Amino acid sequence: MSRILSQININKVREQFPILHQEVNGKPLVYFDNAATTQKPQVVIDALSGYYSGYNANIHRGIHYLAEKATSAFEASRKSIQEFLNAPSSDEIIFTYGTTDGINLISNTYGRAFLSEGDEIIISTMEHHSNIVPWQMLCEEKGCVLKVIPISDDGELLMDEYHQMLSEKTKIVSVVYASNALGTINPVKEIIDAAHSVGAVAIIDAAQATSHIKIDVQSLDVDFICFSAHKLYGPTGMGALFGKRELLEKMPPWRGGGEMIKEVSFDKTTYNEIPYKFEAGTPNIADVVALKTALEYVNELGLENISAYEQELLAYATDRLEAIEGLKIVGKAREKVSVISFVMDGIHPQDIGVLLDQQGIAIRTGHHCTQPLMQRFGIVGTSRASFAVYNTKEEVDLLVEGLAKVKRFLL
Known part of the structure; x- marks a missing residue:
């Protein structure tokens, strides 16, 4: 267990977010749309x-x-x-x-x-x-x-x-x-x-x-x-x-x-x-x-602890996603928050989002209210996975497995 993980008890954190404990399409919810909106802990509710x-x-x-x-x-x-x-x-x-x-x-x-x-x-x-x-x-x-x-x-x-x-x-x-x-x-x-x-x-x-x-x-x-x-x-x-x-x-x-x-x-x-x-x-x-x-x-969690843990997730997810043949990450700045946008050869971002949702995985697809930026890269949009403090590496693995299923289904 890393030093950051020892400072933030992820299992305890996840218990504090009631919306995470549900199934979507018969699968445990994996919520990777945090750049759009984060979920709310029980104390906020x-x-x-x-x-x-x-x-x-x-x-x-x-x-x-x-x-x-x-x-x-x-x-x-x-x-x-x-x-x-x-x-x-x-x-x-x-x-x-x-x-x-x-x-x-x-x-x-x-x-x-x-x-x-x-x-x-x-x-x-x-x-x-x-x-x-x-x-x-x-x-x-x-x-x-x-x-x-x-x-x-x-x-x-x-x-x-x-x-x-x-x-x-x-x-x-x-x-x-x-x-x-x-x-x-x-x-x-x-x-x-x-x-x-x-x-x-x-x-x-x-x-x-x-x-x-x-x-x-x-x-x-x-x-x-x-x-x-x-x-x-x-x-x-x-x-x-x-x-x-x-x-x-x-x-x-x-x-x-x-x-x-x-x-x-x-x-x-x-x-x-x-x-x-x-x-x-x-x-x-x-x-x-x-x-x-x-x-x-x-x-209470500590913003530095949250950020450090999210950076661990970002690095792990980046490595795993870059290993997928035909997947390209859009945006490789040296300094990033925990957001990964990507495109896949021959597959429309919306199709990726729909098929992942069928597996209980929530990501964001489209232009993300940044149409001029998409035009700069010559694309219609991306698929975006964004991570928060309650996400886990195991959920990243489910995303990778889900994308493999998307490829098998569509290509």
Whole structure:
């Protein structure tokens, strides 16, 4: 048993995830779609039901017992995110519906307020659609120019070309920390520092990073960073955005309604302070509360331990999959999170997914919301296996056996 395995009792971990203990098509479930969403431990499920059964009430404006208890739990989650990201203040943490919502918030507030015709926005070839489309929409509206950092055949950013793109016209650089389709971990500190050298604002999409990589926003000196709870063993439909105070305070609000105001009259409305200026209406209280429990769960296991164990799985799975004749891994960056995308000669990715599902093995197939990236590699899509802390090498072996059956059936 390795040192990492001795630090994380995988059997005990698996017991904490009730969804794993079922059969799919008569086979034990093997869940390798963690880059899409991770499963939830029982403590997170209990936190959700505990809110609804014990102290369901609207927050901030009520003075009764349930409202005060719900408000306290809600704001405690904001504090836990501050600590998780090492943000200077909990006021710099904005609750969102997820990473997509966070990027749209930035583009619709900072982007609309401070970008003008001819200004340039830089993204990368490996971006998720949620970090492409909002900037395209802003460019169409404001007359800005969108530039794209190219990548190598191994799926790494061509950093020399990125540095050459930067100029006084660059106003925003928005790049993914870790690719959902390739697993590539990008050199975000270098990206951020270079953006700042020309006066640009740096935005990091950390949706795929938070469950694998310790993030310190002060060390990175990042201007904005956003993530989704459901990829971090938390609930769906919520996430968080960190923004530097000086930027958040000068940004206009996006959505109007309750909570984001100080005073309203038919003549004029004055807006609330951060973070509430960006949190109009009744929020997703239960899921915000449950995210705190998810963060506590990750902290208890230790993010470094989780990452090290996942790297063991990644190395093992890479070796086993590369030994399959006709299989090619797409994305061979030197630094990766636990994601393997692959294609197989003569077999469509969707067929692979369907036939593996018949064996109880859940993977993701298609373009993974990264169609420009697939075009870069000249493919329609890939099959993607992504690993979390509750996966095992025995499950990787089942995947390899399953792919052998796919080949026998189709070729």
